[in-house]
Amino acid sequence: MNTAKIRIFALLLALPVALFGCGNPSTANSVESEPKETERGVPVEVQKVARGTVRASIQASAILEAEEETDVIARVSGIVEEILVEEGDFVEQGQALVRLESSRYRYSRDQIAAELRGVTQELTRMRQLAGQQMVSTEQVERLQSRHDALSAQLQIAELDLAEAVIRAPISGHIAERFVKTGNMIQAYQQKALFHIVNDTTLRATVNLPEHALANIEAEQEADLELQGVGQNNHISAQVTRVSTVVDATSGTFRVVLSIPNSEQKLRAGMFTRVNLHYAQKHDVVRIPHHALVNIDQASYVFIANENKAQRLAITTGIRENGWIEVTEGLDTGAALIVTGQNTLRNDALLEVIEL
Template sequence: MKTSAFIVIGLLAFVALTGCGNSSATNVQASAAEPRERGVPVEAVTVERGLIRASFQASSVLEAEEETDVIARVSGVITEIYVEEGDFVEQGQPLARIESSRYQHSRDQIAAEFRGVEKELERMQQLATQQMVSKETLERLNTRYEGLRAQLALAELDLSEAVIRAPISGHIAQRFVRTGNMIQAYQPRALFHVVNDQTLRATIHLPEQALSSVRVGQNARISLNQTGLTQIDAQVARISPVVDATSGTFRVVLSIPNEAHEYRAGMFARVQLHYAEKDNVVRIPHHALIRIDQTAYVFVVENDKAVRKAVIPGLRENGYIEIIEGIDAGSTLVVTGQNTLREDARVEVIAL
């Protein structure tokens, strides 16, 4: 019986020891299987060098450098119209004609009277050499001669202005007159509107602090249409020397070549006026920059950890900002998720 008791006690001890051993092994395996701490997910890009330009942004409406209303200088009825809207006309080209018979008759009458006085003056001058005509008579006749000559010039001017001509070269933008209309001389209502769009202009208003950065001849980029797909070059043509006290802005006029008449006056334009340009500089996406209390910094990834770097920003253009000092090209820059990072935090970079 004693032997059996010893056997049972031994078996129980073996089972107890075996159970303890298995428990320790299980704990070791569980500890080894614990996952490594995951980093904060962030998006990052490699810092590169490139071109960056500083510019002022503004909007404007394209205008023709030359445009004018055509008015009548004599009264009468329109008998002929030679051009239509969209036609290109040269300076001095006839646009329309006013009935001119009255002006022709008036001119002929004055011309006939002038010729008679002219012959009379010649005869009197011959007699004056023989002292057969008084000096006063000769002076009165000469005065009449000069007056008729001036009247004849005016009559010929009225007759010539019965033909309405283009004051400038350009396109007929609008025609307001019709055949048979009665026209008064120098009336406010225009007959035609002529636009010379070989050179267009865009007028913008910039803040006072930009006055020292803008100069004549500076380049600008103009985007047309709301999509901005059409882009053209322009240059600063004129700068107003006066700052508007009410708005705190000054006027800048840009010149836009348009010899092919590809663009039209009235188009809406967005203007980028470049006032500084740097090439081969470190530049980063502007949203990667964090500003706190006048201090700018970014986060870069080094050995899977976030490292905070104080930087000095420079020019800014089209979503990029120049970094003068603080990081170099080739650094891995955090561009998304940086606002919640802390120094030395473990990060997990997600490819863009």
């Protein structure tokens, strides 16, 4: 009886162990049957490396000025009799602008001319008498001097009469009119009668830093960006003069640009931004400036190679707004990473988005 009880007790102890052992294979199989999660790459944007033009530029700002402008003044005194032009009119050099009352100048000229005719006749007679030794040489010389003086006075009188009509010293537009009919005008007075601006050619003067002096020379090209001229606000200009003197106070030197304005769409006084191009290269490998990664004063880019990041050391050349020339280390056609590269490491898995 005791032996039977012992056998039953041992059987009961062995039963849970057997049941537990039978359950392990199914549990293991269920764990192994779960799929593993796929590792995701770093999302980046790429674009193909291509060739193009890169220009090195210096930026500055300037105010457009007329190449020629002047104040018109009177060279003789008189009362304004007639005004022939108004503000906004275009005048040619030498065109009449104002007529002054000129009768006094005309009478003065006629008086001198009459006196000169009498002296000329007397001088002719005296020379004939001198040839017959009837008058002295000194008498002829004194009369000759009188003749020469009157000739000079007549020329001045004729000049005064001519300048009673005030003419334009340059071609251009009448920017301002200061004179009115009936005004008394004094010769060479400081107050101007008109202000004339020749805006067929404009200029812009910029002050550049001293380190740019070696890169700037005459006939270099520049782009100007203007405000208030509509959609066509980019125009071309050319360097005409470069100062060789550097201002000791500001550390800058002056550069003068010439801007053609034959259609007169531009006006003196306009504000402009200047991009002065001192170097230009065509058909070179170039990259967007934001694709460049600088590490320890060295330049790198990342490219996508079979969905993995590859870091390349490059050598850069000249730079333009938005573009950088690559002289070594990068070939055209490579998938250049332009977004997301700043946090990448070499051989990092990528999720590529092509632009």
